[in-house]
Amino acid sequence: MSEKGSILPLVAGLLALCGVFVVAAVDSTDLAIARTQLQSIADGAALAAAQSITPGNATVSNDRLVIALTPATIRSAARQYVRDTAVPGVRLSAATTPDGRTAIVTVTRVWRAPIDSDLLPLRLRLTATARARTIFG
DSSP, X not given: OOOTTTHHHHHHHHHHHHHHHHHHHHHHHHHHHHHHHHHHHHXXXXXXXXXXXXXXXXXXXXXXEEEOOOHHHHHHHHHHHHHHHTOTTOEEEEEEOSSSSEEEEEEEEEEEOXXXXXXXXXXXXXXXXXXXXXXXX
């Protein structure tokens, strides 16, 4: 029995396994970066929304300036912030205020694996939510 060429299937299998590990490492790293970037955008949008002060939102009560955030101003400021980031695919899902002082912003994005194939297209919907509170009130 000849053993000539018996190492070739082993080497081919190991190379294929190494390729799978490289693809997994690249895709998982890109996913982690995309999640961090999306959370950063949500944090910035919530902060911009919490700072969306207009003269119509301000009142003086007991010699104290009180700012009441409105859903419309929060939505507008968060939408403008997301638009200014110029990150493709990021969408504002929700921008609300439960108490007139806290802005809650949710952004979404569809992540697509950088090493993708037609047989296994890998896409995930990522969502990030952030809260920011105005210092006035």
